[in-house]
Each structure stands twice: as C-alpha cells, then as structure tokens.
Amino acid sequence: MMKWIYPVLVAAILAGCATGDDPAKPEAAVAAPAMPADKIPALVEALDKLPTEEQWWLMFKDSTLTNYEMQALGANHDLARAMARVEEARSVARLAGVEQKPIISANASASRSRSSESVQRMPANPNTSRFRATVDVAYEVDVWGRVKHSITAARADARQTEADLAAVRLALTSEVANAYFAMVGSFNERIVLTRTQMKRQDTISVLESRVNAGLSNALDLTRARAELSSLDAEMENLRRVHDLASHSLAILIGRRPEPLLAYASFTSAQDWSIDLPADLPSDVMKRRPDLVSAELAWEAAAARIGMAKAAFYPSFRLTASAGQESADLRDLLDFQSRIYSLGAGLAAPLFDAGKNQANLDVARARARQVAESYEQKLLVAFREFADANTNFQGYSRQAKAIEQTRAASADVVKLSRERYERGLVNFLEVIDGERTELAAERTLCQLGTQRKLALVAVIRALGGGWGG
DSSP, X not given: OHHHHHHHHHHHHXXXXXXXXXXXXXXXXXXXXXXOGXXXXXXXXXXXXXXXXXXXXXXXXXXXXXXXXXXXXXXXXHHHHHHHHHHHHHHHHHHHHHTTSOEEEEEEEEEEEEOOTTTSOOOSOOEEEEEEEEEEEEEXXXXXXXXXXXXXXXXXXXXXXXXXXXXXXHHHHHHHHHHHHHHHHHHHHHHHHHHHHHHHHHHHHHHHHHHHTTSSOHHHHHHHHHHHHHHHXXXXXXXXXXHHHHHHHHHHTTOOSOOOOOOOOOOOGGGGOOOOOSOOOHHHHTTSHHHHHHHHHHHHHHHHHHHHHHTTSOEEEEEEEEXXXXXXXXXXXXXXXXXXXXXXXXXXXXXXXXXXXXHHHHHHHHHHHHHHHHHHHHHHHHHHHHHHHHHHXXXXXXXXXXXXXXXXXXXXXXXXXXXXXXXXXXXXXXXXXXXXXXXXXXXXXXXXXXXXXXXXXXXXXXXXXXXO
C-alpha cells in the first residue's frame, strides 16, 4: 500500500510548486453609473419600443426590406460559414465529453509461429497457433478535474460560436438594411429632382413664351435652361449612388452585383421617434452577442487554467479485459479458454523541466488577454450606442428644423415668381428661391436616410433582437 502512496505524495508536493495567481473574472468596471430608480421605468418603456424579436427590421413595416433580409439569411456565405463553425464547435464539445466515459473496445487476433531449432531444444511441434478474442475497458478517473475542465472549456467554446453566429447575423441584417436604405434614399432624392425638373421645364416653356412676346430677356431663358441641365447631372450622380448600394445589397443576399428594386418612401419622423437616455446600465449592453461571446471566451480560458493545474497531479487509469484464448480455434469458446485481467495505473509528473508551469503561465496570460478584451469591447459598446443615439436624436431635431425651412422656401418661391411676373425683381431671385427649396427637400430626404441608418445603428448597438 505504501508503494502507491509515495508517488501521490511526491506529485502533490510538486503540484504545490505551481506559482502565480489566476486572473480575476472581468466585471463591468467601466460601466455607466447606476441609473436612479425613478428613471428605470422610463428606460424600460423606451426599450419596449425597440424590436425584441430576431426580425427587428419588421418595425420599419417595409415588405421589400423584409424580403431582402430573408434572402440574405438564406443565401449569405459569411452566415453559412459561421453556422458551420457552430457545428464544428459542437462536435468538438462532444469529443471532449467522450473522455468522461469509459472506452470499451472489442479485439480479436489470430497468429501462427514456429520456434527456432537453434535457440532452444526442438519441441515436439515447433509450430504453434494462438487465437484470442477479448473485450477491453479503459477508464481515466478524473480525480483532479482535468476532464471536467476540458468539457467546460469545449462547451464554452461551442456557446461562444453560437454567440458569434448571432453577431454575424446581426451585422448581416444591419448591413442589408443600410444598403437598402441607401437605395431608397437615392430613389427618393431622384423623385424630388424629377418633380423639380418638371417644374423647371414648365418655367422654361413660360419663359420662351414671354421672350417671344418681348416680356422677358433671353438671359433669363438661358439661366433657366442651365439650372435644368444641372439637375440632369445631379440625377446621374444619384443613379450612380443607387447602383453602388444595389451592388452591395446583391452581394449580401448571395447574388452577383445587379440592379435591385427599392421603391419605398420614408415614414415621417413621428412614426418611429424613440427617446433613449444617454447612458444605459451595463446589463442592457450585455445582451449584445459580441459581449456574450467575450464572456464565454473568459469561461473557456478559466477552464483551461484548471486543465493546466490538473497536469501537476498524477493521473489514474483503470483497465479491465475479459475474453477467450486458445491454441486451437475449435477450443476458443470452451469454458477453460476464458481469460481476464484487471489493472490500475498511476502516472505522476516528477520532472518536466518546467513544462507544466509554462503551460499554466500561458493559460493565465491568455485569460488576462480575454479579460482585457472584454473590458475594451464593453467600452466600445457604450461608445457605439452613444454615437448612434446622438446621431438619431440629432437627425430627428434637424429634420424638424429643415421642414420649417422647406415650407418657408416654398413661400419664397411663390412670392418671387409673382414679383418676377409683375416685373419687380429679376429672374435670379426666382432661381435663388428654387435652389433653396430644392436644397431643403433634398436635405429632408438625406436626413430621412440618415435617421434610419442611425436607428439601425442603435438597434445593433443594443444587440438587435438576439435574446442570448
């Protein structure tokens, strides 16, 4: 009995030589200050207005967008690759779980040999045969938790790939929405330019009649035609912007670059106005799949520290074998041909030139890297939300101000035309008013696009509709 105890004691003493402290689990040390209790109901009410299901884009009530989102989820290659990584990680986790169970194998062998006459006295029959069939069992007793920590790490890795898949899905659906809204924005601007072109064409017709009647000069007509030509140039630029966004969207939904349709109009600002606080509690931000992934990476790293520590201790292995063996195949199944064996083994590290300590140091260093990465990602998450929320609220206020500008400029155009027809002002005043009105209308379209892009960024910063 003492022969078994000594190696265990020696290994335990050597294991005590493992030096260094394990890194602490990352906490939200950089989180926003605690929110007063009286503001929490308002926060919950505001968040309730955001999408909470996976199909967060349904809040825009745009069937064309929904169609593109579903196409992307079914055909995007980056998403398919992330799904394959999840399958791989789950298989690795199953492999790790195998070590926790006994390994049972069946073995059969047959051999025939002849003894040398030069080595020993020639037996009566120098030819011998041996037939053997056994069932063998081997099991490692996980005394120090190496296998348990291995399974924990593998399962954390698998869950991390699931969180990574959710992050890829959120990024994909956000990019689809961004490309689609860019297409819609350019389309809406083209509608504005088309209306303006029609107005200016009517103006040219009127000016031609006035010039022929001697009521206006040819310079006013030339200026009007120049303004119309400038709109044609702007229209071509918007077609280019639309096509580029269309190409991006086509790639996201698994197609070659091609023209895609985007015939939606923007909703008014009041339809999806969301008032969120500047700072959010860290628990709200932790629903983001990238932060969930970072936290699971920490769990895996901590488990691998446990694996590295277990390497300092001896491993115990139990074996058993039972079966039949005979020199004649006809006797193999006889009762007297039965065989069995039972065994127990112990392997203890006595000297490894610092290998185990180095592995432990590596595991701890990697865990510290994961902890720092988590803290940095949390900081970035707060910044992304703050930026997106600031943009969304700012664009909303700016749109209201520009709407007043557009209304006022429309009145200016009407009055300047009346004054021009009465001969009180020159045509430059009419052109200036029309330019101001067009600029306001185009700015409203652009702000509509920017507000939707900012809202998508808010949703993405809060983790979208992924429930974790």
